[in-house]
Amino acid sequence: MKIINKKSEKFLSDYINVASPTGFESSGQKLWLDYIKPYIDDYIVDTYGTVVGIINPNEKYKVVIEAHADEISWFVHYITKEGYIYLRRNGGSDHQIAPSKRVNIHTSKGIVKAVFGWPAIHTRDRINEKSPKPENIFLDCGCNSKDSVHEGRPVKPGTSNQREDNFLPSSLSLGEGEKGMYAVGAVIAQRAFERKQTPSEVCLKKWQFSCWNGKAVKDLEHLLKVPQAKYAITVAKNVKNLSRDFIGHANHYHATWMKKKPYWAKGKKPVKVIGQHAFYKL
Numbered sequence: 001m002k003i004i005n006k007k008s009e010k011f012l013s014d015y016i017n018v019a020s021p022t023g024f025e026s027s028g029q030k031l032w033l034d035y036i037k038p039y040i041d042d043y044i045v046d047t048y049g050t051v052v053g054i055i056n057p058n059e060k061y062k063v064v065i066e067a068h069a070d071e072i073s074w075f076v077h078y079i080t081k082e083g084y085i086y087l088r089r090n091g092g093s094d095h096q097i098a099p100s101k102r103v104n105i106h107t108s109k110g111i112v113k114a115v116f117g118w119p120a121i122h123t124r125d126r127i128n129e130k131s132p133k134p135e136n137i138f139l140d141c142g143c144n145s146k147d148s149v150h151e152g153r154p155v156k157p158g159t160s161n162q163r164e165d166n167f168l169p170s171s172l173s174l175g176e177g178e179k180g181m182y183a184v185g186a187v188i189a190q191r192a193f194e195r196k197q198t199p200s201e202v203c204l205k206k207w208q209f210s211c212w213n214g215k216a217v218k219d220l221e222h223l224l225k226v227p228q229a230k231y232a233i234t235v236a237k238n239v240k241n242l243s244r245d246f247i248g249h250a251n252h253y254h255a256t257w258m259k260k261k262p263y264w265a266k267g268k269k270p271v272k273v274i275g276q277h278a279f280y281k282l
Contacts, residue, residue: 011035019106021073022091025049028069076105079146082275085114085139095134103139114141123255123277126207136257144275178231183274185235186247192240194251199239247272250279 011031020028029051033043040053051069072091079085085105089095098116105112118137130136143149191202202208224233235242247253248271254262256276270278 019104020069020071021106022070024106025069028071032069074103079149080138081146083141083143083145083149084117084276085141085149087134087137087139089134095137096132098137099132105139105141112141114139119255119257119276125258180275180277181232181235182242183247183250183272183277183279184253185239186242186244187250187253187279189239189242190244190247190249190251193244199236247274247279248281250281252280252282253277254280 015028015031015035018028018031026049029045029049033045033051033053036053037043040055042054042057044050044052044054049069070091072089072093074087074093075090077086077088099118101116103114103116105114116137117140118132124130141149188199188202191197192199195202250271252262252264254265254277256273256278264282265278265280268280268282271281272279
């Protein structure tokens, strides 16, 4: 009798992909029990959700083979007004490998798809760049406000979620969406107007945009391959024609999640805030 056959391979695939986060293991336990029933004489299920398959129950000596049935996951901690979902660990989830991973959020109305993100390369502090941490990574489920997350996607604090690890590639880069791209383009247009420069001269000035600085050119190669690149390229080609009124003629911006604001923003009030970026007219 072959140990590995089509039936066992299907079980392994189903078992790997079934949701079984810590504290919510019942679906995985049921799948396992249904599979082993033909091979056991009896089974036990206790109030903690433990499932035990028993062979030769009347034998004097017992041999126990055990393994945990749960898998690491996260709990929704809070949702920002912009619709970003911040989390707390449920088990030993590794936050450093989380960015760009696809996620299934388990809600009362079914699965909500999302993806892990963290601040884009061009918004991070070049000098004191930090690695991904639980407090600066988040989920994006395609909503642009807290209300739309609650209404359109019934996600709320305490909701369980897990990585979607069924062998799918995950390379989605997160930003502020089309409105945010347009706003950055409008800042470039405003600087070009004020400085009497071309948009290219504005962008290529040292320390204006990280993707032009040294090794970071490789980041640009990656950015050109992400889904949002098509719209970004359209904005870039038409940057001279963008409405500078859209961002109140702002010529500076920074990420709102930065613990320490840039020196030029101290004591200043932004003319506009879009997502996680504040725009200033200096």
